[in-house]
Amino acid sequence: MNYDLVIVGAGPGGTSTAISALKAGGKVMILDRKTNVGVPVQCGEAIGKTGPSLAEIDVPKRAVMNPIRGFKIFSPNLTPVVYAKNEAEGFIVDRRVFDKELLVRACELGADVMVGANVVDLVYEDGKVSGVVARCFGEKVEVRGEVIVGADGVNSTVARISGLRKFIKPRDLDTSAQFEMVGVNIEEVDLMEFYLGSKVAPRGYVWVFPKSENRANVGIGIGAGMGEKTAYGYLMDFIKNNPRGKELCKDAKPIEFRVGAIPLGGPNPKNVADGLMLVGDAAGQVHPITGGGVGYAIVCGSIAGKVAMECIEKGDVSEKALSKYESLWREKYGHEFSQMLALRNLLEETDDEVLDDLAKILTGENVVDLTAGKKIGVVLRAAAKGNVKLLRLLNELRKLQLIQ
């Protein structure tokens, strides 16, 4: 059978591409290397606020574990910056359920699925990608399609073989470790906690994301190779030695441990080729500061599925025709990603003491605006009066058009 779309990867990017193509009348095959899609979870499981709105994401109801109405960010010396709304603006979800529910939606709309199908090669015909070769339960399978979509994550085989991203530079990767714990001494169940600092999490943060009154994901992401310890080492240090971390976790019991890798160095220069598209982590569609990617993958996937079907109907799946996808998603997020990448690089060079000073003058709203690429107020510069290092940082923020 010849499909319209052959999608590699059944994560949020792949399934949302499938759903939008199916709604446009497409014939779709989804392959995933895993036999148990969505497991193990490689995610902090927080959705909302930065990036696409909840309305754009259409979170499966069964996957929602806990509504979130804000956050507390702790600077290196534990100065808090608090953002708390009266109503939920995001969720902590269960990614096992989340990913499965999206796959179920795709199946119910008519998608074919192969689990345990490890794509090992692309099929080229007249210079155009026209299929994939997979190993599936000991057999070699070839699946043909008009458009092949690589939604196969940080270590995308499709990106590598097609040459669109042969490998990731270590400095563009965050490496992560996380415990899911029960018995966490959570202060406020509907606020997320973030911890910053070169000794806490070099170029990254520790997160505490409550899933219920006493259950939370306690995890860390750090710039790959940027600290003296491994991500796991820094996480254990937070749990055992950080004044707040050890209070939070003193009675906590780990029920799950996970590791992950996050491509947050910005999108690939190009995510389309003749007969080929990349979506989600494979495309680098990840917020360079938060490391959040699920929402972007879903919205960009929806665009990819729609554009692919339009191109197939017109009989032209060339790189030029498919590049409409690239322009559309970049129109939405391209500026945000490049601005946030610049902000990430700036924060990476900022001393802990300056972050502490910054935390004293920032409001929670300021942080929300900053990470959304919106300008924050001049009042900050008045507050930083006399503090040369902080004023220098604010000046850099102004150059990035993040401060008035």
Place this chain on the structure above:
Amino acid sequence: MKINEELCGVCSGCASVCPRGAISVFERGLTVDLNLCNNCGVCASVCPMGAITVEKE
């Protein structure tokens, strides 16, 4: 290079940064093509568990 399977959590970070594509990721583990690997050590530097050791020649 060597991977300590007791520590590896199969995050695939090492494979994603390997300039030579020497590391293949499967659902339950990794394989390394030692003919492609040149012991550059970039994989070890990104491992969240410190599961990879590289012997310097």
